[in-house]
Amino acid sequence: MRRVFKNYYLIRLLKAFLTIFIVTTLTFFLIRLMPGNPLDIYISQQVAQGTPYQDAVQMANSIFQVDLNQPVYVQYLAYMKNLLHGDFGVSIISAATPVIDIVMRFLPWTLFVVTISLFVSFLLGVLFGTLMAYKRNSWVDHVLSSFASIITAVPNYVTAMLIVVIFGVTLNWFDTGSIRGSMSPGVQPEFSLDFLLDALYHASLPIITYILTTIGTWMLMMKSNTVSTLGEDYVNVARARGLSDARITTAYVGRNAVLPLFTTLAISIGFVVGGSTLIESIFQYAGIGLKLSAALTSRDYPVIQAIFIIICASVVLANVLADLLYSLLDPRIRAEGR
């Protein structure tokens, strides 16, 4: 039994590493071998500008961290070795800036926003969903259900735009200019209340957007799960035993109804992090998504590649965490080893 328990985590971790490995390999071949890949384009551009071919190849070598004179498999091994050392090459646009520095400057802001948003929306969604299930067919349920189904159907970038136009421009509740970026000019990242408040102020619009656009899913799922759990025999038995309502709601109904939501949470993490490109562009929030769209516009391939790998790795790790959380809450999973 104990061995199976250990194996579940081991297998889960192995799968995660395999996924990251495949993502990195895929990116390598996209950049290196696809017809019209950025390396060929870069070299032909340089040659067109009058650079001798060998010099152009040398420049491409240093920018893309490859050695084009070597066979492809040697290049691939060298690329993997560099990645393992956290070396993603240097940016084409911001010359001589290591890509990893750029990623590390922007990534924390996105993780900060995404973590807070998903946590709050999950918590509120579960609460509202339970409320809807207990008060089903009352006006509370109808209002919340309609709200949830409307808000889930609206794409998150549309919600973001409407927030800016309605609350920023029309009602003037906040200044659309100064709220941009991840912190105000002159504020230094440090452990102080001022910094935290400033960071939260700048992050507030993306956070509200993510909460609004994900909460509906949790509410509707939690409601239907709770309703079906309420009909289970063990809930009736618990009632018959005279357990308090609070205990039945949390330990008997809630715990079982919330379980399937964790699988969706894993998918949701990927969706929110992935959508950050759109949301951060709309609010001009200086996170990894905004950097990615800037890098795409300027065709800064080393940066695109690094951000993509880092985003995938974060999502894979977040998935592992969600899975572990799930298995902690549901002992059956550990036994089955899925």
Add this chain to the structure above:
Amino acid sequence: MQRLSLLISSLRQTLRIMARNRVGFAGFILTMFVVLLAMLGPFFIHLDMTAHTELIYQGPSAAHWLGTDNQGRDIMMQIISGGRSVVYVGALAAFLTVAVGVTLGSLAAVVGGWVDSVINGVAEIVITIPKFPLLLVLAGFIQLDSPTGLALILASIGWGSLMRAIRAQVLSLKERDYVQAARALGLPTSHLLFKEIMPNMMSYILVQFVMNMTDAVYSQVGLVFLGIVPLESNNWGVMLQYAWRFGAIFSANSRWFLFVPIFMIVLLQFSLVTMSRSLDEVFNPRLRVGE
């Protein structure tokens, strides 16, 4: 002739069941409206994309019912002609996603063994890689300017979770008594799959088609909005991008350029989602009991 009348009566029955769920039926009607407008509308209008500098950002008027854009061009004509690629890419991507998901899902469930393991392994990776960044990166390397190509790519990265669900359903359905009975009669696997198992999954597949269409519309408009995918010049996503970039948000008259495409996109998404609920009822008689 008899077949035709049979078809008509079954269509009538479908519509009657749908009409019982009023919200879902409204979703169906609205979806039909948007789809017909987007697909047929362009035949009936003359799109004039020449700039009229004296007409920039006019509010609604008799000449321009929904106002004009940042170059003085009529917004309503752009809306009518700009929906076609949105609907086309959405529907084609959803169709391909469902085709791939159902094929691979039933293959994995019916064949089993190493085929099952391989398909599952690939699906797990496809599901884990966040779709939108992958699309962005792919768009950086591949020219995504053809709607059909975009739909193909959307389908090739979107089949994972559908395949899993189909596999689970086929696995459970193939153990049912009636399937076992058909197998005992010596009927071929193709018969079991298409005549016994598939009809029981039709409702699920259709609902998935609609949900995948909303996903595809989301991704497509998002890509166009970021300026990554240069589709035709007049597309709801392109209108959003222009409105956002060229200051349409700052005055009441110019906001029409932003709000009208937003309204169309939200209307399409919302009616699709609503319709999928009533479809569930049409194909799933158990949900109808007690109405």
